[in-house]
Amino acid sequence: MLNIDVGADAVVKELERIFGRVLRENNGELRVNCPRCLENKGKRDTNFKLYINPNKGFGKTKGFWNCFRCNYRGRGLIKLGLQAEKLQSNILAESELIASTPKLNITHEIQGNKKSKSKALTPTRLPIGFRTDFSATLVGRNAYSYLRGRGLTQQQIINHKIGYVSGGRYRNTVVFPVFNMNGDLIYWVARSVLEKRYLNCPGKNSHVLFNFKNQRHIVLCEGIFDALAVGKFGVALLGKILKKDQQAILLNSNCQKLTVLLDQDAFAEANEIAKKLSGHGIEVAIAFPPSGKDAGEMEPQQLQRLLEVAWQDES
Numbered sequence: 001m002l003n004i005d006v007g008a009d010a011v012v013k014e015l016e017r018i019f020g021r022v023l024r025e026n027n028g029e030l031r032v033n034c035p036r037c038l039e040n041k042g043k044r045d046t047n048f049k050l051y052i053n054p055n056k057g058f059g060k061t062k063g064f065w066n067c068f069r070c071n072y073r074g075r076g077l078i079k080l081g082l083q084a085e086k087l088q089s090n091i092l093a094e095s096e097l098i099a100s101t102p103k104l105n106i107t108h109e110i111q112g113n114k115k116s117k118s119k120a121l122t123p124t125r126l127p128i129g130f131r132t133d134f135s136a137t138l139v140g141r142n143a144y145s146y147l148r149g150r151g152l153t154q155q156q157i158i159n160h161k162i163g164y165v166s167g168g169r170y171r172n173t174v175v176f177p178v179f180n181m182n183g184d185l186i187y188w189v190a191r192s193v194l195e196k197r198y199l200n201c202p203g204k205n206s207h208v209l210f211n212f213k214n215q216r217h218i219v220l221c222e223g224i225f226d227a228l229a230v231g232k233f234g235v236a237l238l239g240k241i242l243k244k245d246q247q248a249i250l251l252n253s254n255c256q257k258l259t260v261l262l263d264q265d266a267f268a269e270a271n272e273i274a275k276k277l278s279g280h281g282i283e284v285a286i287a288f289p290p291s292g293k294d295a296g297e298m299e300p301q302q303l304q305r306l307l308e309v310a311w312q313d314e315s
């Protein structure tokens with residue numbers, strides 16, 4: 001833990017212990033390599049983009065930090081130290097994993113897209129400790145009841161190869177693997193069973209669409225639970241914003257009809273997505289769940305009705 005009740009030099013020493021090298025700016029600011037960039041930007045920070053002002057603020061919130069690359073920011077050096085140590089142990093575990101997997105040269109082509117990119121990709125691996133034998137452990141049984149409580153059927157749990165982790169950093173999470181159209185694992189999302197917290201697979205997720213199977217009709221949702229509530233047409237963006245790669249995948253797919261179904265607070269984002277996708281052979285409608293709810297919390301009939309109405313309004 002970072003001890004801040006000491007002089008400036010000692011703060012630097014502590015930061016060095018956690019972050020390695022610390023740069024000092026003339027104005028008293030300190031710079032370290034940002035611990036969040038890998039997660040947020042898909043690339044490790046090597047340019048000391050995390051600026052720390054150790055003198056701003058008081059008490060527990062003393063010390064402000066801000067990353068100019070990934071916008072990771074906050075107050076309180078103790079918190080920063082704790083978060084960084086946690087992130088680093090995670091990154092370390094991941095890099096060991098990556099180091100042990102062979103690099104493959106995969107040519108991946110987005111269907112129907114003239115441009116094909118050839119990239120050296122590291123295959124995605126599920127988190128250490130991932131398992132699907134829910135009944136075998138207490139954590140597993142809790143994870144299973146959690147999933148059922150969120151409205152998933154046993155068949156969905158099996159079909160989507162949903163699992164859980166019983167120990168280690170991802171302990172007490174349910175894990176949703178995300179596959180591309182070819183069935184390759186490209187990402188995963190872990191959701192804590194105990195608190196409202198998501199932990200994402202390290203690396204970029206700009207190309208990730210949960211449950212995208214080149215459907216003709218797609219209901220584009222924010223989260224995985226929303227998409228699962230919709231069923232076979234439900235595809236999750238993992239957020240409120242349609243990223244460029246996701247857009248390209250949809251525009252080059254068989255999709256003819258697409259309903260944007262974001263939470264009510266995402267009115268602007270939903271319209272933005274509709275604008276990006278309409279025309280190009282895709283008919284787009286927008287629907288919003290009733291206030292205060294997300295799609296994943298709606299009754300199936302209510303959800304069905306909402307989607308029908310969206311298309312009635314359209315025609």
Ligand SMILES: [Zn+2]
Nearest residue numbers: 034037067070
């Ligand atoms: Zn950063």
